[in-house]
Amino acid sequence: MSNQGIARIFRNMAFYLEMENAAFKPQAYEKAATNLEVSVEDIGEIYKKGGIKALEEIPGIGKSMAEHIVEYIKTGKIKEYEIFKKKMPVVLDELLGVEGLGPRKISILYKVLDIKNLKDLENAAKKHKIASLSGFGEKTEKNILEGIEFLKRSTGRFLLGHILSEAREIIAKLANLKEVSFISEAGSLRRRKETIGDVDILVISSKPRIVIDNFVSLPGVVKIWGKGSTKTSIRLKKGFDIDLRVLKKESFGSALQYFTGSKEHNIVLRKIAIEKGLKLSEYGLFRGERMIAGKIEEEIYEKLGLQFIPPEMRENTGEIELALKNKLPKIVELKNIKGDLHCHSHWGEGKEMSLQMIKRYAELAMKRGYEYIGISDHTKFLQIEHGLDEKQLAEQRKYINKLNQKLKIENYKLKILHGCEANIMADGSIDISDEALAKLDYVIAGVHSQLKMNKNEMTKRIIRAMKNPNVDIISHPTGRILQKREEYKIDFDEILKVAKETGAILEINASPYRLDLKDANIRRAKQIGVKMIINTDSHQEEQMYFMEYGVSQARRGWAEKGDIINTQPLKKLLEFFK
């Protein structure tokens, strides 16, 4: 019984309704699904607390949807959905994944050729049964086969951390063209979602054809489609797609706004425009024929009576309502970050090498303008990581003290803090003695073993760690690895409650493989008043640049400077530690 589960059903119902050509209902279900997906509170909890009335309070959920939800909570099923499935027993997820196939075409393919899944579709296409259908043709059949091939090889979405640097390289190449006057990333990349489906790039140029011709001849292009006078798409050998759109200078702001999305955010903006007697599109904001804004993005929001909304917040999860009331939070920025407390130096693998590493961490920290950097190696339970025992921690301490003295003598304004990333054992105890922990500047503790405990036990385990008087920070609190490993089962609300009581700080792990806490959990933590810290969990000095991803994630969770303790100067930071 999860928000995601019921959202998926609603989304599928939207597709079934579209197959039947129903008017407006599909969008209603679509919207309800999206609102459930992004809902911060668990739908089961909402119902338990406030009954069906509380469900109807959720935007996009009315009487009928609320009844569906109750039915789902009580029986695990929705009758209307079951009827749809019986009538149209197609594997929607599979078929909708094929480019160019939507509900209408899928419906025809099922009714005429009894195509239910990808396998059926491939067989039919190979036997040339599809081209002769009315509304289809040779090209469509070929595209379907190509779409299936791509699906088989494709890995789906890409990690933000992987795709952002790739996109930046391509943007830099295009920016060099003299025909390009402005260029920007857009879409979910600009919103810094943790995974990216494809890259959107917006270019301002008065010579779109030249830009598009250069774009499609970039190295590594394996497919080109949608090539028109203002836009085109390419697929790169690396497996991801890039959509390029070229517009004129006077539309830069509106185009950037439009292509940044999200779709849901834009729909609401256009409705606000209509209410004001205006029309908003990628070309600009218009009153009748007259353009009243378009050149810069800020202007679009201003003319609609809204505060400027940062891209990371544009998901239609309440940001527009706040912007209308001039009450948007001032979210944290990369430049607010004053240090990084989760850096591994691999002391256990050789202290000479490790010392050199700590020095390089310090150098890079100074380059980034940090006031402090924290070394936190794994501890003894993690043998595979050469975790440190009490004695080694004490020895490491001596060396770090020496380094700090040296920095002071040379008049550098950086302090190296000494911590560790201790292991939270199955019973919630810590694998290092309290006396040794007490001598450190701070203690991070994290779960690294026995990840498959039940919810109750895992919650108790982390709570006990937070109550330890020496534990300051919980690293990667939910344990997920993006696209690889689920979160461990925990009662997150309970953890937030105890974090608030004990002053334990939750980490926003900036590693692009984790990004843990995730955006929705950051919002909940902020609501409760739990402090957070953005750490890179660097295992090599170069990984300190992960900080950017952590900050984006914090911004997506609406965290403000005051919610994040490593925005504070050293003295203030240390006050947060027990």
Place this chain on the structure above:
DNA sequence: GCCGTTTTCGGCCCGACTGTTTTCAGTCG
């Protein structure tokens, strides 16, 4: 099916491109 600072009916976001058509439906973002 949802929603309301034109409130309980009558609206519901906008545009490009493709492939099939011969004026447009379907898909995508």
